Each structure stands twice: as C-alpha cells, then as structure tokens.
Amino acid sequence: MLTRTLLSATILATALGTGAAQAQDKPDALKIGVATFLTGPASVFGVPARDAAQMLAEEINAEGGIAGVPLEISFIDEGAGGEALTTEYRRLVEEEGADIMFSGISSGNCMQIAPLAEDLEVINIMWDCGTQRVFEEGDYDYVFRTQSHATAEMLAVVLYLLKTQPDFETIAVVNQDYAWGRDSWDIFSTALKAMKPDVEVVGEFFPAFGAPDFSTEISRLSATRPDVILSTSWGGDLNTFVQQAAQRGLTQQSQFVLPLAESSLEALGPALPDGVIVGGRGDHYFAHPEMVGTERFDSFVSSFKEETGAYPIYSVFHMVQAFEALKAAYAEAMEENGGSWPNDQELIAAYEGLEFQGMGRPVTIREGDHQGVEAQLIGTTVQSGDYPFATLENMMIFDGAELTTPVGESSIDWVGALSPDFVEKIEPTTFD
Amino acid sequence: MTTPLLEARGLEIRFGGVVAADHVDLTIAEGRNLAIIGPNGAGKTTFLNICTGWIKPTKGQVFFRGEEVTHLPPRKIVRRGVARAFQIPQLFTEHTALENLMIAVSAREGRQSPLLSMGAQPERREMLELLDLVGCADVADRPVVELSEGQRKLIDIAVALALKPRLLLMDEPTSGVASSEKFEIMEILVAALSQAAVTAVFVEHDMGIVKNYADEVAVWNSGEVQLRGTPEEILAHPDVIRDVIGEEAA
C-alpha cells in the first residue's frame, strides 16, 4: 500500500514537474499490444490480421520505425475469453508498459475494453469491431475507431439492394445469434422499413453461433420463398449456410444479400453462385476498383498473398488502417509540437479529426465521438473464371459521411427517421 | 386389550409371480421380544422391509402404536420410534464408529446449527458408553471400513439404539460374530433393551439364541406365519423340527 502511494506520488510529481507541453524523450521502442482472435471461429479474421500486423511492423521498422522509434508488437488472444483478455490487457499496459493498444475484433470485447482503457489511461484503437453502441452509449477520451461502424455498413447494403432490386416484396433473415447478428438486423430492418415501408419480413432465424447445420432453416426458407434472404453471418457459419443453401437450390430461388461475404470469397471458392450481393465492412476488396494500379496497393496485396497464401480480407485492411492512422497521428502530433516525441495528450489531439488513408478511400476520425468515417464498397458476385473463386461486379462505392450516424444521435432512431427519397438522394460511384 | 406396538393386518406382497407374503397377520406386544425363524427365502427380511416402509405391500396394512404407517416412507416410521439393524450392516464407511453414533444422535435431536461441531454434542459420553456396551469402545476412533464384519454388525445395532426407539428390528444380529461370543453379546443386548424399554424383533437362525432370548417365536414359511408361540412350544413342534431346524442343522 505504502509503496503504491509513494509510486503514484512520484508519478504525479514527475507529471507536474515536467508539464504536459514539455517534450518527452524518444523511447527505445513504441510498444503496441494487439488483441485479435488467434483461436476460435473468429480467428478467420484474427489470424490474417495478425499476419498483416507483423508484416506492417516489419515494413515500418525496415524504414526506420516511427520517427526513428521501432515498433514492438505483442498479441493477445481474444479467443481465450473475456477474463484472460482483460488480465493480459492489463499486464501489457501496466507491466510491459505498452504505449498504445489495438483492441479488438469482437464487439463484446470492445464494450469491455473501452472503459478499461479509459481507466488505465492508455490510447486504445478499436481496429475492427463494428458495434455502434460503444460511442453512442459511452464517451471516451482514450478510445478511437479507425473504421466505420455497423450503421454505415448496413445502410450501404440496404441502399445497394434498393437501387439494384427496387421491386422485391418479402425478405427473410438468417443471422448468427449474438450481438452482431441481432444488432445488424435491427439496423438493417429499421432502415429498410423506413425507406421501403411495404416490405414484409417473412422469416427471422437466429441459429446458434457456430451452428454446424442449417438444413431445417433452409427447408423452411425453401417453402416460404422470400424474394430476398439476408445474412450478416461470417466465417464458418456463413460458409456452411451458403454451401448448404447452394446445394439445395435456395440461392437460385431468392436474392442473397451477404454484407460480410467479402471475407469469405476465397474460402467459398466455386460454391458462391453468381448474383449474390456482397459487402466487406468498408471499401475493402483485394481488387478495389479505385486502388488497383496504385503501387502501394498492388504491392501490398501481392506480398500479403505471397506471405500467407491468401488474398487480404477486410480484417487485414482494417489492420492496415490502424497502422496508417498511427503513423499519421504521430506525424501530426510531432509536427504540432515541433518534432519532439509526443505524449499521450498530444497524440490524442492528433487522433481527433485525423485524416489518413489505408487501402481504400481516405478515412477521417470524427472529433466529436472518435468514430471513423469510411467509404463502403458493395458489389454482386460473378464467377468470371479469372480466379478460382467469385469476384465482384456492378460495384458501388458509397461516401461514408452520408451514411454515418451524426454525432450524439442513436443509430436506430436516426435510420428509423430516414425516408424513401433517401435512396435517390445518395449517389454512389458506380463501377462495372 | 392394550394397543399392540406393531400390528400387520392381511399383508400380501408379490414380486412378479412369487408370493413373499400371503395374507399375514402379526402383532407385536410392547415388552415381548419376538424371534422370527424360518427357512431361507421365506420372506422374513421382506417382512421387516414392509414394517419399515422400505417395500409397500400389495395389500394389507401396518400399524405402529395404533397409527397406520403402511404408506409412510422409512424415515417417517423411524421418527415414530422404529429402529432397524441390518443383516449387512448399513454404516457410514468413511466415518469412525463413534462418529456413526454421533451422527445418529444428530439425526435424533434434529440439530440444525451450522456452527455446532458434531463431536461437541452433549451426548458424546452417552454414545461412548453405548459403544462400550456392544464391546466396541476400543475401536471408537477407527473408520468403520477398517473393522471386522462382526464389529460392524454390533455398531449397526448401536446406531439403531442411539435413536432411542420403542421398537428395534434386527436381522440376524449375531450372524457375523464368533459363536463363542454370541451368547455374551445377546446377554448384554437384551439387558440393554429391557433397561431402555425397547422391544426387539429379530430374525434369527440360531435356535440356541431363540430359545434363550426370545419371549415369543413366529415361524415364517412360504410367505405365511405358520406358527406362533413361546420358544418352548415352537422349538418342540414337529413341523418346525422338520422344516426349519432340520435345515439349519444341515
């Protein structure tokens, strides 16, 4: 107890003595803790993202680090469960002295980590999780998100669907039974009903997370024949559902809408039929029509493919954004303070309103709520034969600012108040 | 006429096709120790099971001190004053002999306090004396799993006595004991029973014991009480000599 008090007193004295504005010495290394799924179903996102993080850190270090400070990365497995995550998170921050944390994939974990990061006074970048609830239900100084959230992601898909298939009448949903599956359907259905009030929901299925079999749901859907079937599932669940549906002709019968299927294109291979509407949680696509041909994008995609054997998916692009934002924030903070190593407050100031570019259109971090504003790319699958898996055609890229809930508003209220003419008002860039 | 301690009326029990008791009437008077004899498989143990509610009769009724107990579970009959010792001793094998008795006291007194240590109950001395009575004082602190079958049978009886019953049912109380000690033990037991005003019913194969320690004898054969009387009458009966004693001798 005594040592602890003494310790905090010293820290306090140091802080007061040096003053917030005074320059800090450059550390030997910039320590980053990255929480990602190394085990469990979500490791389909987590492991490629870890590979990307390692690649990016090596790349940055090869160029001399950030202002000469090399990056040092340690990983935490989100798959080990909430307790292990928070314990390890604390250990990295309090004992290993991590300077900045990237955490994490699971929305549940983000909800748990955000207040912890605030308590620990460590800058936390939510580099992949999509729940809009974090910033709508809480107000944080130390927490930022370097990509968009569920509302923008869902809204883009609704708009794409209404622009390409305006005449459908019925819809059914098959989502994983957890926060993402439920929340995304809440947003999607609220937005859809606001913009197309006559639509009828003819089936709502929330099979258990990781369900190995959807036969019964598929029989039920085959008998109901909805015009559109939505599933925001991902990973093994999505693959299983799509394969089983394709085997039994359901994909021929209904228009499939799969907002996360960009991450499963390669895994599904020839099993994903033509004509399925696919999104990738942002403007993420290994053949991004505006990015292909730029040197940085092409070399990243090919070296990632070479390194890991697979094309990058959206979680990889999200990791790139977290690193690009880091570089940009340090650059800006050091420009502000005259080139010396920034302290946390300066870095936070730099993150607020930061603009940076990952592997898509530029992203900005809103000053008001630290939320990233990111463009959205939606397309339709085609088995063109160019790759051993489906690629996208008829792509649209939506500008993020119009689709992101305004600061201080609740997403559900905001999308619920949209009107049918919103569909016409939004004009995305279209590609063949 | 005073109310009998225990009364069975028209008991009938069948297991599948086998009749273990066929319209049995039997009364047990307070203070009159009854021995039940009969060939193996005649249904003697089944009778004890019915009297204590372990098995429900197909037909008939059981009364304890005038109250019908036919459909009560064993624990409720025990609570009314019937205790039982078993052919195979039923003890808490991980506990010591003394602990087994102390647990019985706990049960009898219905003590609920979570902070009272079982071993600190005021009846400790009384239980040690009870163990001494059945000749097991020297093994009081040993887990019963380590004791001989004979010692366990005696502790089993002591546990039943610790409940302070009105009626004690015993199934071959001395079967595990060396024959030289049988009489000695029965001597102590019967003295203890009369001192505590407990009536005993015991199933017994040893006719010497029956002769010396029973006030009455009932002969159980083929699911019926065939004969009833004093030890002298019964043991001299030709049917008994033929069906029961003959078998025992063989």
Add this chain to the structure above:
Amino acid sequence: MNLSLILLAVFDGVSYAALVFMVAVGLTLIFGVLRILNVAHGSLYAIGAYLTASIGGAVVAAGYSPILAFPLMLIAAALVGVLLGAPIERLLLRRIYAKSEVLQLLVTFAVFMILEDVQRLVWGNQPYFESSALQLLGNIQVFGVYYTSYQLVLLPVVALLTLIGLRLFLRRTLTGKLITAVTEDREAARSIGIDADRVYLMTFVLGAALAGLGGALASPTTSVLPGIGAEMIVLSFAVVATAGLGRIEGAAVAALLIGLGRSAATYAMPELQVLVPYLIMLAVLLVRPEGLFGTPAARKI
C-alpha cells in the same frame, strides 16, 4: 402449419437425428461397458470430420473421383478408433477404472481439452468444407423443396444399418456376446473367465470409431471448424441421458425425439430451437428418472 410443412419438418428432423444418433450410440456403448461418460467423444467426432474433409479435399483436388469419399469415411473412422481410441483406453482409462467417477469424467475432460488444441495445431483455424460426396448423390425434390439425397436418404439409412448392425454384432457374434455379458454384469463376466480388459479395449475402439464415423458422415454437410466437438458432445449427452445410459436402441429413439422436436421448433418457434434437446431431456427425466429405456437400480438391503 399445413401438412406439407409438417412433413418437411419430419424430413429435417429425421436427417438430423441420424447424425446425432451416430455420435450418441458410440457414447452410450462405451458407457454401457466401461461405465465412463467419455467427454472426449466430441473431439473424436470432430477429428473424424477433419480427417474426412481434409483428406477428401486433397483426393478430389488431386483429380480422383469424389466417390472415393465414401470409403474414405470408413477409413477415417477406423483411424480415429485405432489411433486415438486405443491409446486413450490403454494408456489413460485403464489406470482409472478403480477411481471415482468424478476423476474418470475429468480424465476424459482433460483429453477433450488436449484434443481441442491438437485439432487446431493440425488443421488450423480455417473452416474446411468438402461436400463432393454430398453433391455426387444429387438432390430430391419434395413439395417443391430441394433436399440432398445424402441427408434425406443416405444418412438415415446408414444410421438404421448401424443400429441393426450393432444389434446383430452384440447378439450374434462371440465378441458381441462378450461385450453384452460385461455390460450386464461385469463381476459375473469376470468370474466366468472373460478377459474384461480386452472387452473394454474393443468397446472403446468401436465407440471411438463410431464417433469418428459420425464426424465423417457429418463433414460433407457442414463446415468443419474448431469447436464443433464441444457442441456435439453436449447434445449427445442429452440424447444418451434421455434414452437411459447404455441403451443403444433407446439412443435411436431419443435422437429421433430430439431431432423431430428441434425441427418442429424451427418451424413453429425458432427461438426455442436450441432449448429443445434439454427441455425434452428434463421432461423425460422428470417422469422417468432412469431415462426412457433405463432400468432403475434396485437398492438391496
């Protein structure tokens, strides 16, 4: 709900029940003989599925006919039985037969934890989906709804054959009779000179192989990914307990009950779907504490 929907629900229920039965039957067989509830059974199921999906994928990718997937399933099951089942019984379970059931259960729980990680080390985290065996058999159309022949016909037929085969094996063959004898009264079986160690080993290998076969059969219909074993083991526990421990025919009935209940729930009240197996189990055990076909253990005094 109209008649055709009810029939559709029945088809789904039967096909699901067939898969669950294949796993539960091995579990109940092992319990009947060894008196051990094998938590690692779910892992054996998962490994059977992984083996079939990965080798099958490689075989098809190498240009061989997908029909090879069917013999491959049997090979995968045999591999699981011999390479995993035998060592688990010989090296671990044999040491703990005399110990309390808590410890026995925990030993299999430990094996389960180890095998879960071993799966990830061997097969990684990415899901496998290898359905050429299923595609080979094509679809059947019923009331305008397509079913795969594999699920609608093959799985129930295999489950039925397994049930009949096991019955014949246990009643007609010498080995089967030995197993039955040990199940019914192990002390008596020992006393007449039956080598119980051998019977235990054979039973465990057979049970493990059935779990592997269950996984192999399931693999074309589903994504094989980490965690499928944990889901399956809890479900087959429910089946086995509903049926009565050690009851093979009972497991078939209970699997059918749970399969039909589950698909009925999907049609009528999708939110209750995951609850159905446990609700059925509770309802059955409330009325019959020993399970549908279990016999109460008589207490002798």
Add this chain to the structure above:
Amino acid sequence: MQIRILIPVLAILALALVPMLAPSLQVLMTLALAKGIAVMGVTLLLRAGQVSFGHALFFGIAAYAAAFAAASNLDDLFLLLFVGAAGAAVSGLLVGLFVVRYRGIFFGMLNLAFSMIFWSVLEKFYHLTGGADGLRLARPEVLGLALDRAPFELLLYYLALALTLGLGWFATRWLGSPVGQLFQTVKTNETRLEYLGISAQATLLKGYILSAVLCGLGGVLVATAQGIVTPAYAYWIRSGEMVFIAVLGGVGSIPGAVAGAIAYEVVRIYAAAFAADVWQLVLGAFLLAIILFAPSGLMGIYGALMDRISPRRAAAREEKTSAQAAVQTKEART
C-alpha cells in the same frame, strides 16, 4: 511455532500482502479468490459424493442478477453481493428440488442440462440479456462512496480475501456440524440415513443451496471485477473448470478449493500469455498429471510434505477426506 500452523498463517499473510508486494497480480488474485469461493460450492457437493457439471449456472445467475440490479439503481457493491446470493439461493432451491432426486452421472447431467438451458436463454433473449456479448456491470458504489478504479480494485481484492476466509471458515464449520455430517453421509450410505429418520433429499438440498450461494458469491465478485457479465459465465466449460479446480486442489478440501483456484488461474494466464495457441492443451495435460500422479490434489501433496517434515497423527483427518474421496471405489456409488 508449529509448522502446521505457521504455513497457513504465512499463506494468508502472503495473500494479504499481494497488493503491496505484487500489485500486478492483484486483479488476477481477485479473480482467483472469487473462483475459489465458487469452487468451494462444488467441493461441498463432492463431500456428499455428488459432482455437478452445471454449477456455473449459479455463478451465472448471481452475476446476471447483480448486473440487472446494478442497472436498476441498486448500485452498491454489498447490495449486489446480497442480490446475487439471493438469486443463487432461490434458483438453488428450485433446481435443487428437482436434481436432489438423482445421484451420480444423472445428477451431474441434470445440472448440466439446467445450466445449458440458462445459457441458451441468455444467448437467445438478446434484447434483455445482451446475448452473447452480455451486460456491462459498471463499477458500483461502496456503501455510498463512488471509488476510482485503483481504490475500488484494492477494496475488491480485500473483500474477496475476507469473503474467502470467512466463507471458507463457515463451510468448514458447516461440514463439521450435525447438518453437514448428515449431508456427507449421502455419499456413503443413504439407506442408513433414511433409517436414521432423515430424508437424503432434504439434507442434500440444504447443501445444494449452500453450494449454489457460494458459487453465486464467486460469480458476483468475478462480475464486478470484470465489469461485464456474459453467457460464458454459465457455459458448461466453466462448470467443468470448477470441477477441475476442485480436483486440482484436493477432492473435498475447502482450503484446496482456494489453493486450486490460485494455481489454476496462474497456470491459465501464463499458458495463455506464453503459449497462446495451446493454453487448453497445457491445462489438459496439467489436469491429467494431477489425476494420474497426485489424485489427492495439491492438498494431498501438501499433506504428504507436512508429514515428512513434521510427522504426526493429527493430519489423519485432512487426509481422510481427500485421500479416501479419491480412492472411493465404484461399488460405493450404487
């Protein structure tokens, strides 16, 4: 001083000094102690020869009860503990009334079924329970004081330690009391118990409710330390973990429950930190090693060690409970 008194005293002292000597371990130890309390509940049932593969149910129910209470303005740590314990007691009574009719595998399986039903409900009733992501449990006040993170965590640690010692003492006394002794006879001879005029079901129910309350208090402590409750609290793997810890510590030993929980948490966290890919494998191997080579668990090892250092007869009692429980043969079950 006698070494047999000295070592427990030193152990408690060491625990009391954790926040000063190893502040980084403080949160981990809070969780370990909280789990230790929950495991005491499982240990209690093991003393009656019953193993529950579903006690995470009560852990989860209490944690959710506390989270709901916290969300509805009953926002005080001690109130939360009370609400959680009450929730666990009521559900323990309701579930107990049903499961005490069963023994052995069926007892374990039915507990499993109840916990799985509760788990499914938590996952399914998303709009009420937050589904798989669970509910936030914001840091509660303590007797009207709103504390910052550091003092709150310190207080929570000492509260966990005090509860561990207090409840451990109570559980030990309870087991030694007439009710507790009758409860333990369910393991060895229910026939005799019935013939002592005692209902085995009723006596088992008392212990069952107590075990539920212990699990519940552990659950509330973990929930407040974590700041979140999720369905994983009630999942069967968690129940298995609790049985695992009980065996690790020493079957049926109350101090073993705490020692086991501390050892488990440390192994688990370091396995997760240094062998992130294979932490389950490490734990599984650890469990196997304990069962095969030290079936009486940590307390058995400790007892053997003590006998070597300071041989004496009085340790017999300790050994009896753990060693005999471990070698209990199958015949005893029927």
